[in-house]
Amino acid sequence: AQKITQxxxxxxxxxxxxxxxxxTYDTSDPSYGLFWYKQPSSGEMIFLIYQGxxxxxxxxxxxxxxxxxxxxxxxxxxxxxxxLGDSAMYFCxxxxxxxxxxxxxxxxxxxxxxxx
Amino acid sequence: DTGVSxxxxxKITKRGQNVTFRCDPISEHNRLYWYRQTLGQxxxxxxxxxxxxxxxxxxxxxxxxSAERPKGSFxxxxxxxxxQGDSAMYLCxxxxQGxxxxxxxxxxxxxxxxx
Numbered sequence: 001a002q003k004i005t006q007x008x009x010x011x012x013x014x015x016x017x018x019x020x021x022x023x024t025y026d027t028s029d030p031s032y033g034l035f036w037y038k039q040p041s042s043g044e045m046i047f048l049i050y051q052g053x054x055x056x057x058x059x060x061x062x063x064x065x066x067x068x069x070x071x072x073x074x075x076x077x078x079x080x081x082x083x084l085g086d087s088a089m090y091f092c093x094x095x096x097x098x099x100x101x102x103x104x105x106x107x108x109x110x111x112x113x114x115x116x
Numbered sequence: 117d118t119g120v121s122x123x124x125x126x127k128i129t130k131r132g133q134n135v136t137f138r139c140d141p142i143s144e145h146n147r148l149y150w151y152r153q154t155l156g157q158x159x160x161x162x163x164x165x166x167x168x169x170x171x172x173x174x175x176x177x178x179x180x181x182s183a184e185r186p187k188g189s190f191x192x193x194x195x196x197x198x199x200q201g202d203s204a205m206y207l208c209x210x211x212x213q214g215x216x217x218x219x220x221x222x223x224x225x226x227x228x229x230x231x
Contacts, residue, residue: 004158033216043205045159045222052217091158095216099164099172103149104220106158 002026004092004107011112013082020067021077021110023092029053032096034075035104036066039089048090051075082114120223122208128229129198136194137226141210148191149220150183151207152176159207165191166213198230 013019036048051059059066067076093104121140151159167188185191209220
């Protein structure tokens with residue numbers, strides 16, 4: 001079974017509108033961390049936002065917020081007021097206790113295109 | 117500190133040749149990771165070091181792959197007898213040792229093309 005599932009291969013949004021990128025995860029551990037990374041065409045993975053499994057509130061970082069629904073095992077990224085520079089691949093990832101929280105497991109990603 | 121640095125950024129090699137990539141992590145980070153990313157996929161874990169010790173290797177890391185981190189600083193990833201299936205982006209990341217909220221910082225990757 002996939003640990004991280006991103007069901008949207010591509011998403012289109014107009015500039016200044018909000019967009020939601022979906023992510024569901026699978027783990028039996030009560031303690032885990034969820035991350036969203038942005039990967040522009042240059043290749044570097046840029047950290048956007050983090051949500052811990054025990055966090056009571058949804059994480060927010062500027063225009064990024066995470067819609068965390070623990071019972072549904074979903075951690076959707078919401079980007080408000082999209083900008084042209086937001087066009088990139090977006091990856092959801094999870095860190096679990098195995099091997100001392102050492103590794104990240106990534107989904108297949110969603111390509112976001114922001115149009116003027 | 118300018119972040120995680122990877123060299124070269126691009127490498128084209130003929131099938132059967134050996135290649136070596138280098139990663140310089142953020143200086144105070146004791147953990148260093150290698151990931152491989154093929155087209156249309158997310159990064160997949162290959163191996164990681166804590167200081168100079170290689171603590172975990174993925175089953176993706178065949179015996180043609182070897183990684184080192186001498187003295188717990190920079191790391192090298194060598195692929196021997198390259199195959200076309202090795203064509204991918206190889207990403208290096210570093211972090212401090214920590215819990216689930218530990219942020220990993222990635223380099224820009226080395227894109228390998230095997231012809």
